[in-house]
Amino acid sequence: MSFTQYLREKADSIWQANHKHPFVQEIGSGTLDIEAFKYYMKQDYLYLIEYSRVFALGAVKAPDLETMAIFSNYLQSTLNEEMALHRSYAKRLGISEEELENEEPAATTLSYSSYMISEAQKGSLAHLIAAILPCAWSYAEIGQTLATIPGAMDHPNYGEWVQMYQSEEFAEIANWLKQQLDSLTASVNEKEKEQLEAIFIRSSQFEYLFWEMSYQQRSWT
Ligand SMILES: Cc1ncc(CN)c(N)n1
Numbered sequence: 433m434s435f436t437q438y439l440r441e442k443a444d445s446i447w448q449a450n451h452k453h454p455f456v457q458e459i460g461s462g463t464l465d466i467e468a469f470k471y472y473m474k475q476d477y478l479y480l481i482e483y484s485r486v487f488a489l490g491a492v493k494a495p496d497l498e499t500m501a502i503f504s505n506y507l508q509s510t511l512n513e514e515m516a517l518h519r520s521y522a523k524r525l526g527i528s529e530e531e532l533e534n535e536e537p538a539a540t541t542l543s544y545s546s547y548m549i550s551e552a553q554k555g556s557l558a559h560l561i562a563a564i565l566p567c568a569w570s571y572a573e574i575g576q577t578l579a580t581i582p583g584a585m586d587h588p589n590y591g592e593w594v595q596m597y598q599s600e601e602f603a604e605i606a607n608w609l610k611q612q613l614d615s616l617t618a619s620v621n622e623k624e625k626e627q628l629e630a631i632f633i634r635s636s637q638f639e640y641l642f643w644e645m646s647y648q649q650r651s652w653t
Contacts, residue, residue, distance in 0.1 A: 435617045435625065436565070436610040443566070443636040450636075451577060453643040459594065462587040463508040469589065470525050472646035474535040476523055477518045479642070482590060483547035484510045486552045493557040498613070506605055517596050539652050540645040544638035551631055558616040558624075561609050562631040563585050570639050571597045587596035 433441075436492075450456065455472070458464035465543070473499050487510060490503035522532050537545070552560040575597025584594045597603060617625060644650075 434614045435628075436609075436614055439562075439565075439629060439632045443633055446633070446636045446640055447570060450492065450640050450643060451574060453640065453647070455643040455647040456578070459590045460581045460584050462583065462590055464590065466525070466589060468647055468649055469521075470527065471649040472533060473525065475520055475538055475642075475646065476540045477515065477522075477532045478535055478537050479541050479545050480510060480515050480518070481547055483564065483567060484515075486548050486560060489549075489552045490557065490560055493560060494593060495557070501506070502608060506608075509601070509605075513601075517592065521592070526627055537652065538645055540638070540650075542639045544635075547601065547634065547638065551628075552652070555627075555631075556616075558613060558620070558628055559631060561616070562628040563604070563635050565609050565613060566632060566635040566639055568602075568609055568639050571634065572603040572606045575599070575602065587643045 455464065455468065459469075484507055487503050487507035491507065494500035494503055519529065519532070522529065548563045551563040555563075564570045575594060578594045579598035585591050585598070587594070613628075617628065620628075
């Protein structure tokens, strides 16, 4: 079993809870309260700014030009494709770009993004990837699952979201990160693997907290 398959198994109960979370389920059924979605969009935009910085740090830590170019490509696609989805939703939902950028991060957004940046800065490239892999991989898994629900991809509010996260291009990011982590861990010791597992689990837990925060529209209290 590859190391990333092992991580996926270890995190399975958290990932199943993410799949079953009402925010995710109601995107699939199209019944999610639009106010919760607006709240999510604004917080997720802030989150993605910090997530983009992690890709930039990946380019800094990359061992060769090819890896550097791929990190810079994913930095570009997050800023200009994934975040374009948020800008387009914001426009449609009556949120200005200024409002998007000036939104105050909620407690979970700040903790999750600070956690990722901190692991990415202080650790090796493997630590950086372990911190962002649940983000790329769990959204691809959720997008692909929701896409199997009849009508989910055509829903007037949530269809575009499902289309983005079920796409091949989006899944490619997770697949590439998995390959990198598997090859970087081919010769690391058990202690290092335990550290990477702890990071992967923590980011998976933050993914759950992010759905919960968005569903409850909870900021700091
Ligand atoms: C919180 C969160 N996690 C992951 C993703 C997918 N990049 C996202 N947009 N937001």
